[in-house]
Amino acid sequence: MVRFVPSGALRAFLICLLASGGVCSQSRTSSGSRNLSSAETPQKSPAEVVFASAASKVVYLITRKAGEVYARASGVVLTADGYIATNYHALQGADAVEIQFFPDPADTANYQSFNGARLLYADARRDIAVLKVNSKTLPFLECLVTGCDARVGETVYAIGNPMGLSNTISQGIVSALRSVESEEIVQHTAAISPGSSGGALVDSTGALLGMNSWQVADAQNLNFAISAKHVWEALQTARHSTIALSFPPETPADDASSPEERAWLALQLRDYIQAANQAEQAVANGVSNSKLYMVLGKADIELGKKQEAERYIRQALLLAGPDDKFKQGARYYLLTILAGRFGPGTNATDRLAIIRLVNDFLASNVGSIEDPADYNKMREWAASLPGQVRSIVGTWWEGIPSTLLNGSVCATDYTFSRSSTGQFKLDTGFLMPFATMGVSCRLHGTIEPRGDGFVGEITREVILDPSTLGIGAAEQELRIDFRMSDDLQTIEGTASGGPITRGKFQSKYAERVLSFPPGPTGSWHFTMQRQQ
Numbered sequence: 001m002v003r004f005v006p007s008g009a010l011r012a013f014l015i016c017l018l019a020s021g022g023v024c025s026q027s028r029t030s031s032g033s034r035n036l037s038s039a040e041t042p043q044k045s046p047a048e049v050v051f052a053s054a055a056s057k058v059v060y061l062i063t064r065k066a067g068e069v070y071a072r073a074s075g076v077v078l079t080a081d082g083y084i085a086t087n088y089h090a091l092q093g094a095d096a097v098e099i100q101f102f103p104d105p106a107d108t109a110n111y112q113s114f115n116g117a118r119l120l121y122a123d124a125r126r127d128i129a130v131l132k133v134n135s136k137t138l139p140f141l142e143c144l145v146t147g148c149d150a151r152v153g154e155t156v157y158a159i160g161n162p163m164g165l166s167n168t169i170s171q172g173i174v175s176a177l178r179s180v181e182s183e184e185i186v187q188h189t190a191a192i193s194p195g196s197s198g199g200a201l202v203d204s205t206g207a208l209l210g211m212n213s214w215q216v217a218d219a220q221n222l223n224f225a226i227s228a229k230h231v232w233e234a235l236q237t238a239r240h241s242t243i244a245l246s247f248p249p250e251t252p253a254d255d256a257s258s259p260e261e262r263a264w265l266a267l268q269l270r271d272y273i274q275a276a277n278q279a280e281q282a283v284a285n286g287v288s289n290s291k292l293y294m295v296l297g298k299a300d301i302e303l304g305k306k307q308e309a310e311r312y313i314r315q316a317l318l319l320a321g322p323d324d325k326f327k328q329g330a331r332y333y334l335l336t337i338l339a340g341r342f343g344p345g346t347n348a349t350d351r352l353a354i355i356r357l358v359n360d361f362l363a364s365n366v367g368s369i370e371d372p373a374d375y376n377k378m379r380e381w382a383a384s385l386p387g388q389v390r391s392i393v394g395t396w397w398e399g400i401p402s403t404l405l406n407g408s409v410c411a412t413d414y415t416f417s418r419s420s421t422g423q424f425k426l427d428t429g430f431l432m433p434f435a436t437m438g439v440s441c442r443l444h445g446t447i448e449p450r451g452d453g454f455v456g457e458i459t460r461e462v463i464l465d466p467s468t469l470g471i472g473a474a475e476q477e478l479r480i481d482f483r484m485s486d487d488l489q490t491i492e493g494t495a496s497g498g499p500i501t502r503g504k505f506q507s508k509y510a511e512r513v514l515s516f517p518p519g520p521t522g523s524w525h526f527t528m529q530r531q532q
Contacts, residue, residue: 047171050169050202051159052105053206054141054157054200055169056105057077058075058141058159058160058199058200059076059077059100060072060074060100060102061075061086061097061098061099061100062099063090063097064094064097065093065096071090073086073195074090074199074200075099075199076199076200076208077140078141080135080136080137080140081136081138082132082133082138083130083235083239085131086197086198087127087128087198087213088122089127089197090197090198091122091129091247093247093248093250094247096116098114099114099115100166101113102166102167108166118244119131119246120241120245121235121237121245122248126226126230127213127214128211128231128234130234130238141208142208143207143209143228148208148227148228150177150201151174152177154173154174154203155171155172156171156172156188156190156203157170157201157203157204158188158190158191158212158223159199160212161195161199162196163193168196170190172191172221173189173190174186175187175221180269183226183227184227184229184230185226186201186210186224186227187222187224187269188201189223191221192212193215196212197212198211198212198213199211199212200212208228209225209227210226210231211225211231212224212225213225213226216262216265216266222271224269258282259282262278263275263279263282267295267298276299276300279292279295279296279299280296283296288319290317290324290327292316293313294313294316296312297312297333300312301333301336301337306337306340309333309337310337316330317330323364327366328364328366328367332382335358335361335382338354339385351487352488354385358385362383391424392424392447392484392491393417394531395415395530396413396416396528396530397528397529398528414426414428415428419446424446424447424454425445426443426444426447427443428441428443440462440464441461442460443460443461444459445457447480454482454483454484455481455482457477457478457480459478460478461475462474462475474511475501476500477497478496479498480526481493488530490528490529491530494524494525497523
């Protein structure tokens with residue numbers, strides 16, 4: 001590994017930059033320069049062009065508390081008359097702010113200082129603040145041509161004051177466009193550091209795409225900017241404000257460098273690999289709570305690791321104490337796993353678990369980690385689950401013969417399917433269990449949910465093969481009424497038979513097949529078991 005050690009002069013210059021907030025100058029000796037003719041003048045790079053057009057529209061913020069320097073940050077000039085956007089967190093804990101404007105960004109020694117800036121807008125959730133200074137001629141950024149829309153893969157530039165080094169530009173690309181709790185976020189690779197907060201993210205034309213806000217610590221090029229759309233929305237509100245706000249108070253510092261917090265942030269940004277890695281590190285460090293295991297479960301769901309996800313989510317529910325948004329989120333994610341496995345062969349344990357989870361989920365009023373619109377869809381979806389879980393779709397077996405279709409002659413397996421109207425269809429087709437006897441049977445009709453059970457009108461038919469018993473047919477309409485057992489594995493009910501009608505060709509034998517067990521207008525009890 002090559003180690004770079006700066007010379008004494010360069011080291012002194014860097015120390016000056018860091019100590020003075022980036023306002024230093026350095027002369028170049030004649031021996032270190034050369035004159036270029038117009039023919040030799042190099043063409044400007046895209047970064048140079050962007051810096052020349054946009055850097056003067058990004059200002060340097062120095063916040064103070066009780067007269068002492070408190071923090072350094074950046075700001076984006078939005079209008080000529082002095083509206084400047086920055087991050088909410090950049091102002092927290094301060095009681096005043098100085099704003100330095102550089103007419104020529106290349107000359108850091110020459111700047112105009114604005115004191116007494118008024119805070120006219122502050123949004124902690126979106127991390128946006130808008131300040132107003134007295135000016136009429138400030139250059140400003142805009143995004144009229146692009147509509148403030150970033151494109152994944154396009155080249156972008158971050159301009160700000162990282163570590164207090166004023167008028168710094170870095171280049172990268174848009175890595176992804178994210179949405180966190182209804183806020184549009186631009187993920188990019190243009191380097192930012194503490195002090196870049198509130199700075200500009202611009203495209204190759206110098207149009208504003210976002211306001212740089214944070215990065216994921218100990219990660220590679222995970223930098224994030226709030227979409228310029230939200231910044232312009234904040235400006236419109238600030239323009240109608242006539243009363244200056246107090247600077248936001250300092251909040252207790254969160255351990256944002258901990259794996260647990262990095263896992264939670266990565267989950268919100270839908271970076272599921274990072275969320276899983278950081279959460280696993282937190283577990284290795286001895287952290288154990290419902291929030292962390294819910295993060296692990298959600299990340300593994302998105303990464304297709306359903307078995308591991310279910311284990312983590314069940315652990316989250318086990319660790320959860322009072323009902324909170326993490327417990328509610330864990331319920332939902334477990335529901336998606338169990339419902340994804342649901343089918344005709346789902347066992348009674350999983351079916352009952354789904355119903356219990358649905359009841360707990362719908363009974364909770366604490367909200368969720370999801371976007372409110374998504375959460376409402378979740379509740380609608382969950383409310384529909386019990387009906388699906390109690391569905392009779394699948395194959396059922398009559399354990400006692402001589403019931404619906406005279407089990408002594410015809411088959412006793414029946415298959416229900418769901419119709420487009422939400423009803424259930426039964427149609428066995430023509431069964432020939434006793435081909436040598438020349439008997440074919442069929443059961444068909446429509447069943448619909450009614451109360452806590454099911455009702456329907458079905459027809460049973462018998463057709464005889466003329467080679468053995470002489471051609472003939474008979475049919476009978478049945479009215480059935482049944483319900484599913486609590487363990488969802490048994491159907492029990494009654495069937496009432498109507499008159500038996502012979503087909504076109506007379507056959508007393510076909511009629512006799514249908515006349516047992518109920519006979520005309522008779523009724524009987526039947527039981528079916530779900531086929532596993």
